[in-house]
Amino acid sequence: MERSEARLAQLLDRQVETYTLFQDSPILADEPMRTAHQAGQDGVALRIRLASYRALPLSCIENIELMIGGTRYPAEALTLFIGNVAYCPAETAHLFDRWWFILDHATVFVPTGSLGRGPHRVEIKLATVEPYITAGRFTFHHADARDLTVAEG
Amino acid sequence: MTNQPAKGLKLGTTLYSLTTEYHSRKYGFADLVRKVAADGIGPGLEVVGYQSIRGFPEVSDEFADEFRGLIEETGLVPSCLGINADININRKKPMTDDESVEYHTRQLKAAAKLGFPVARYQYPAGPKVIERLAPVAEKLEVKLGLEIHAPHHSQHPDVLAFREMYDRVQSPYLGFIPDMGSTARTVPPSFFEARQASGVPVDVIELAKDYWHRDGDPHDKQEAFISECRARGFADLHIMPVMMIFGLFGRAAPESWAEIIPQCVHIHGKFFDFEDDGEEIAVDWKRVLPVFVDGGYDGYMSSEYEGHMWTDFNGFDRIKRHHAHVSQIMGSL
Numbered sequence: 347m348e349r350s351e352a353r354l355a356q357l358l359d360r361q362v363e364t365y366t367l368f369q370d371s372p373i374l375a376d377e378p379m380r381t382a383h384q385a386g387q388d389g390v391a392l393r394i395r396l397a398s399y400r401a402l403p404l405s406c407i408e409n410i411e412l413m414i415g416g417t418r419y420p421a422e423a424l425t426l427f428i429g430n431v432a433y434c435p436a437e438t439a440h441l442f443d444r445w446w447f448i449l450d451h452a453t454v455f456v457p458t459g460s461l462g463r464g465p466h467r468v469e470i471k472l473a474t475v476e477p478y479i480t481a482g483r484f485t486f487h488h489a490d491a492r493d494l495t496v497a498e499g
Numbered sequence: 500m501t502n503q504p505a506k507g508l509k510l511g512t513t514l515y516s517l518t519t520e521y522h523s524r525k526y527g528f529a530d531l532v533r534k535v536a537a538d539g540i541g542p543g544l545e546v547v548g549y550q551s552i553r554g555f556p557e558v559s560d561e562f563a564d565e566f567r568g569l570i571e572e573t574g575l576v577p578s579c580l581g582i583n584a585d586i587n588i589n590r591k592k593p594m595t596d597d598e599s600v601e602y603h604t605r606q607l608k609a610a611a612k613l614g615f616p617v618a619r620y621q622y623p624a625g626p627k628v629i630e631r632l633a634p635v636a637e638k639l640e641v642k643l644g645l646e647i648h649a650p651h652h653s654q655h656p657d658v659l660a661f662r663e664m665y666d667r668v669q670s671p672y673l674g675f676i677p678d679m680g681s682t683a684r685t686v687p688p689s690f691f692e693a694r695q696a697s698g699v700p701v702d703v704i705e706l707a708k709d710y711w712h713r714d715g716d717p718h719d720k721q722e723a724f725i726s727e728c729r730a731r732g733f734a735d736l737h738i739m740p741v742m743m744i745f746g747l748f749g750r751a752a753p754e755s756w757a758e759i760i761p762q763c764v765h766i767h768g769k770f771f772d773f774e775d776d777g778e779e780i781a782v783d784w785k786r787v788l789p790v791f792v793d794g795g796y797d798g799y800m801s802s803e804y805e806g807h808m809w810t811d812f813n814g815f816d817r818i819k820r821h822h823a824h825v826s827q828i829m830g831s832l
Contacts, residue, residue, distance in 0.1 A: 447554070477587050
């Protein structure tokens with residue numbers, strides 16, 4: 347069965363805490379970030395993909411956060427575009443019918459203001475939950491890091 | 500086209516084994532299917548709906564036509580569609596039984612549209628929902644197979660609940676899919692090597708091996724393992740990636756499958772690492788295969804490689820080795 351780690355939640359039914367698994371996964375697209383403008387803010391847009399073996403609904407994206415050049419941008423600061431629809435990653439808990447297919451890149455807008463060409467150190471953390479867990483919370487924390495330049499959007 | 504064993508059990512591949520190749524975009528879906536055929540690791544073809552099909556469980560006519568074309572072109576046989584019981588898809592509340600029946604029905608329709616005779620379902624669906632799906636499965640002519648995966652086995656209380664329901668309902672469209680990771684003889688070495696390479700202390704690994712080989716309930720062993728590691732001052736960061744072994748690899752005896760073989764609709768041939776002489780290390784295939792052959796199983800088995808969770812080894816090569824290993828054993832039975 348795929349994603350067998352998720353089965354561990356069954357073993358954790360009797361546990362009170364939430365267990366997490368950290369792993370490095372390819373999330374950031376290997377290409378320049380693009381300058382972008384969103385809701386009155388200047389920043390950059392970069393493409394990311396889901397670190398999961400299967401498609402997930404947005405309700406299973408527990409957290410996204412980025413660090414660009416040492417500055418942290420939490421989920422509330424980001425805008426996530428999937429199929430040209432904009433979402434705030436911090437407000438997706440109810441979106442169990444909006445899907446992110448694993449071969450599709452999403453675009454994240456980060457309100458960095460005006461960044462130089464770089465390269466800049468970009469780190470991303472993506473936390474997902476497997477939806478077939480019946481009890482407890484088992485979160486997979488994926489992390490990726492790249493040095494990316496900025497190109498005109 | 501493939502090494503066909505002498506007995507009725509037929510080989511195949513689940514595309515889940517090729518998650519790394521697919522996720523990296525090195526191979527698209529059609530490329531994977533063609534390479535499975537070209538590498539002779541069919542004839543059975545298993546697919547996970549939410550992995551391979553954009554928009555699943557909605558299957559476009561276009562995709563269905565493309566898939567049918569691929570099957571005709573390659574001569575592979577659709578053996579099983581992996582469907583999911585996504586009970587907690589809505590983080591605010593778990594699915595009701597009605598919602599779950601609907602969620603599964605859509606996936607069963609997808610299986611029927613694509614020509615899969617079997618759908619792999621997951622035990623979180625629960626016996627009540629699956630009982631309600633039996634007439635749906637019958638109408639669509641898609642068998643529902645409960646995957647029995649570590650730490651479950653044929654006698655586990657969770658599985659007995661399904662067996663009791665099956666006995667009561669008596670539908671030929673309700674069956675089982677044994678996963679050989681449930682009846683392993685050891686944890687594959689590559690797993691511990693990967694964990695050690697990522698910084699898990701050797702002492703944690705040695706303790707894990709010790710606990711895994713002990714008799715006892717996997718839940719209890721896992722709790723005891725975690726407690727002892729913490730008592731010894733090891734960090735959760737190192738404990739958690741290792742404690743997975745109790746849920747990934749089970750120690751039930753392969754012979755325990757015998758009593759449910761008449762109800763088996765598919766097999767997940769889980770495998771991992773090989774010795775130089777071709778023997779698989781974690782699963783004792785010489786012991787496993789006779790159980791199914793003697794039991795008269797004549798369906799498909801998907802070679803299921805899950806090592807992509809902790810290694811970057813070539814999935815196609817691994818599957819070829821598994822097919823060779825299984826074929827050799829089957830030929831000697």
